[in-house]
Amino acid sequence: MNKIYQGKQKIEYEFKPVSSSKKYVILVSYCLAMIVFGLITTPFREIFAGMSQIVSGTDLLVTDYLVVGGLGAAFVNAGLVGLISIYLLFRNKIAPSGITFAAIWLITGFSLFGKNIFNIWFIFSGVAIFAKYQKESFTKYIYIALFGAALSPIVTQVMFKLDKPLFIRIPVGILVGLSVGFILPPLSSYLVRVHQGFSLYNIGFTAGIIGTVYVAIFRSFGFVIPNTFIWSTEYHQVLGWYLITLFVSMVVLGFMLNPKAFKGLKNIYKMPGRLVSDFIILEGMGSTLVNMGINGIFATLYILVIKGTLNGPTVGGIFAIVGFSAFGKHFRNILPVIAGVVLGSLAQIWSINDPSIQLAALFSTTLAPIAGEFGWGFGILAGFLHSSVVLNVGYLHAGLNLYNNGFAGGIVAATLIPIIEALGKED
Template sequence: MSNSSVVHAVRENLSEPKEESQEEVETVIPVSDDTKYYVILGYAIAILLSSLIFNTPMEILRGMQAIIVAPSILVSDYFEIANIGSALFNSGLLMIVAIGIARKNEVNMNGPLMAAILTIGGFALFGKNLYNILPILFGVFLYSRVQKEKYNKFILPAFFGTALGPLVSQVSFGYDFPLIQGILLAVTFGTLAGFVLPSLAAHFVRFHQGFNLYNIGFTCGVTGMVFMAVFRAFGYDHEGVLFVSSGNNPAFSLYLGLLFTSFIVVGLYFNRWRFKGYKNLLTHAGQLVTDFVTISGFGITMINMGILGLISTLYVVMVNGELNGPIIGGIFTIVGFGAFGKHTKNILPIFVGIYLATLFNIWDVNSTGALLGALFGTTLAPISGRFGWPYGVLAGFLHMAMVMNVGAVHGGMNLYNNGFSGGFVAAFLVAIITSLKKEVI
């Protein structure tokens, strides 16, 4: 695939269905867009209502207040800052908001949109909230008006671009500005960041040629780096944070197990109680843009998402990691991208590479940083999907070293730190691989 074709694929209006081959059309079981919306909305509502299992309505309300005023830079676990119920309520609420915006703008419920919605839900457990995402969304909206294009053409940069939510929260509540001044500055900076994201994302995809699934994460990393450099130039800086909770494994092993099993059951229902089509899904490398909903159908995609959720949860439990907000957010993101490029065959080599890296480097395999590297490092899944599992293992190994060193440049303002790291690893590694293999991408 050429650079120009990759850029075209990312820049095109992903609200429109892709054209499939005749063979793929015959194997895909059709599901109406309304039905897809109802299913994803149902999960969002279920996550929101599940908050009541853990906390009372009053506790959730107080926790939501704490979430809104938290600076929210990496790593800020809303389980710890507020409480579990508030974090789940925030997650479900933001998913519902995203679904509502997409529906109003007539965006098809395809793989990229499902990935965006689940990613928002995941990061709503540790960094995104209703206050800090709105300026980003508005900035992208302004960009669409300037370009005289429909907002739905830029819905993915808008949704994924909410990774810069901490930029809004930190300026509002993390520095020493008077409250009103801080909020005005934060909204201005957030809107500006959202405004520049679509054009930057379209250009930066050339850098990694679609082998970093979190392209907006790389874009937000560069954007956050620029803003952070300006802040530091004026004497505004902050220390890194690590607010994480512990002791949640018994409850969330069951919670996530039931949740992701239900994905498989729902997928089987829409796929006529068969796994037919799953083997074909595993043949795709996952390089941007790979929409499994269009290629394999909604049912098989839901099955794939459920399987990825169970595998990711099992990995965390097996290495004695903590199922806290950031880790569950990482699992949600993998599940979301189970509709948009990830499957068992291309993520497992990344897990192996990360695990091997922890055996030799200074980070414990079950530390929050290492687990986040493993979960979000699956952004490099297309490398193993395209070039084979040994290269996937190598990508995971390199990613572990890289991701632990790039967060300082954006000061935790970019929640998708692994997408930022993944862009560099993909650009570095793919150039070498293709040179050795003498392949033309």
Template structure:
């Protein structure tokens, strides 16, 4: 294990703590964290609105520290997948995941590794991405049907069981979309959450829809996050004189899972790609006069993370164009939070553009918006990777059609 490879994640994590205490005092952060932990976490719950800027970013820092600790004690060498898992989980720690609700699912995956007589480090990615179902931990407690404590215990048990069954479902869901949906766990989690909500509703249990969002922070977050992403680009150029050359190689890849840019093209090219992706999507949100809320920042951080595992400018822009066209022609406002999130997270279909071309990517983005707007009812907001669920469905339908028309073999090689 090369410990210096952890430097990037540690520095980014310190960045979140610095933000937290730049805006709020320790007392305000502590109070905000308690508010976040005691809230329902269903889509969409913006922790910046719930607990304040300081608490939201402190929560992200705590979750990030936990992830780095898991990597370290399992002696993992940093690669693109681990970077993507870190940025995604930390990004969602601004809306839906917190330092308390992520652990039952992770423990469930750990128990599965013991059951399978395998090392937990081989399941780390499933455990972290599997925290998409973290809202299940506390949601039954808020219904007060069984009482708060029994409901919480049941929620923890359900989340642990979900973690236990996630590995085989995640492996099979990858076969369904053949690696053309980068958010594979969104599909796996969506299928589980849909079955779970179907059974809840059969017993008369349902959850209220949520839309809690922060506003008015564009100027502040624009400065903070553009600075971070520009620093990634500058740092890439400083540490690797071959960064631009290797970056051009990244732009030629399809992005299909699991295409590891960190391992294949080096640290410099990967950081350059991550930084440029972050800059592009911050500018996009501002360009359509959208709000940089907790969920939007989480989406951008997820995109940046997958800049190490499948996404780059060439394969994401066509999908983004498709989502923009769809929103423009349909009934939704282009700068509404739901559409912005669909546009950003819709880039999970980037491998379709990378494999089948720009027009196919535009089609994928076009259909993704309409599909994702109808998916949250199925899982009741329990699956935080709603766009991953929708993206998986779109890929399952489009990929065989495109493969047949273009006469390309797409069988996934494990």
């Protein structure tokens, strides 16, 4: 007996779909939780002063906003940037899915070290101008805009650090930000083919290339961008408690939404995670939240076990893992890649808890689909290579691309995938 399925509405899912409004409530709640955390830990006056420091200071990679503005200001900034992004999505009538959670967690995470309520607007506006130029709705490009804020530091760097009079710096900064946003959409959709979706932080790869070109132009005009390394250590303990509470709440909420979430989680673990794997669409909100919570707990424990430091950048890295656990990452495909970075730190000249290697381990999970598709061996190899590549590409964009690991991940995936396929494929 043959079977016929018609239309897009007749599929019966094993999970009860969660409405868009509930998903928005979940997103807003977690952003509000960040703001509340900031307000509880820091007096309001200090938060205000800290926000002003964050907005006017440097944002180059690595600039820990917990040092620049303090713990409270950094978290209020992250929560506000998250809320602004959610508002844009809501206003554009986007039905939240896995990529929405990935985008919001990524943008809030990076708002602890590089993105702020001021510098994101220029990239967003550049993308909006591109949409207008194409006579298309901004809705179509909204995720590119949200992810594209990776290059936000380029605006503040030109506006506040260029050695020129204010009346030159301000318009040049605005123009540079808008131009970056304008060229992002065609480049990002084109470059995704280069790594065939095996690096989840595709905009990181695109932003790395754009950053490289812009920095080359800057350098040729004598505008030298200094190395920046601002890294806090004093908030380790309080952040540990905060993160564990946050991620346990996700697991609990996941089971409340779907008591059989483990079944969906098992299905998620079977997926390679290559772009486009939207776990919320495929397995539902409940199982996805459990996946996000588990990965968040694991990433936090990893930093604690290796005696690393929880601060703006590492919490940003953990948030990136959590967000993309709705869009490609799960425990089975991130573990081999992180193992590869750990192995690299044992064999190479740096230590496992060097700041850059802590970040490399967290963000190397951009390559999780390689482990998911080709197995543990290639996953470890990808992580191993990533730990070397990521330490050598920062010079190219001088820290203007916050997704340095996304840039390195794209290079590693683009190098590895054709070789793996050439060696392994029969026809």
